[in-house]
Amino acid sequence: MTTDGFHDGSAIELTPAASFTIDELVAIYNQTRIDYIVPMPMNSQRLAEYIRLYDVNLDASFVAKADGDIMGLAMLGVRRDHAWVTRLGVLPNRRKGGIGRALMIAMVEAARQHWLKYVQLEVILNNTPAHKLFLALGFEETNQLLVMRRPPGPVKIPAVGSVEWLDWSQLQRLVRQQAQGVPWTNQADSYDHMAMVEGCRVSLPDGGRGWCIFRRQPLVMSHIRLHTEAGDPTAVGSALLSHVHQRHSRLDTQAENIRCDDPHLTAYTNHGYIEAFQRIEMLLNLIQ
Secondary structure, three states: OEEOOOOOOOOEEEEEHHHOOHHHHHHHHHHHOOOOOOOOOOOHHHHHHHHHHOOEOHHHOEEEEEOOEEEEEEEEEEEOOEEEEEEEEEOHHHOOOOHHHHHHHHHHHHHHHOOOOEEEEEEEOOOHHHHHHHHHOOOEEEEEEEEEEEOOOOOOOOOOOEEEEOOHHHHHHHHHHOOOOOOHHHOHHHHHOOOOEEEEEEEOOOOOEEEEEEEEOOOEEEEEEEEEEEOOHHHHHHHHHHHHHHHOOOOEEEEEEEEOOOOOHHHHHHOOOEEEEEEEEEEEEOOO
């Protein structure tokens, strides 16, 4: 696929990412992120897992070239009626030349060809050039998301209420019941592809109750979701986090894409979670 070129007239050639090996894609991706606002380096194992976890369609993802030289990369996740743009990056010395725009247009067109209803993405707050590009292409802001961290350590808030640790079939039912407005990384489909997923339900003496799900790896917990079924979300969320961190006190914790209006936000901060950075979630409706 060839599209409009740089202002010097050279054409931008777009090749499906499926034409490249994982090692080649890793090398391209890491070159585009050398000076990124939040460095997110990849290796081959991590990228292969990323593609699997988030349903990245390499036939609908693209590598950009100009005059035979690789310039950028973008990937598209596809699930049922919607898509997700991820890993968009352009080599630092080739930015402002239309490559990012060409990649985005190609992925939106791929989404249309799959008869999808909408495309979503997240852009890091203060990444102004990317944010302006997405707005110009018709994406609209939907949410502001937090990425938070909690270092390993003992629980400072006592665990209250009764706790029930849930099996995978129970967790699957819960995450599918509460699906509206959930970021791509924490959707039920993502958990379906993960190993070492745990979760629990708490019941408080005052009638409050809720559940949580997370991924436990050897050194870190991630993909945390809290949900309050009854009662005060701060109290329920705090109880859930107390039980989780009491059980896994030696693990670092990464909580990704928590909405800024999440009713459990105070529970997170009370347990020592610290904001690392913010993202803006955006959406392009393909149904006119």
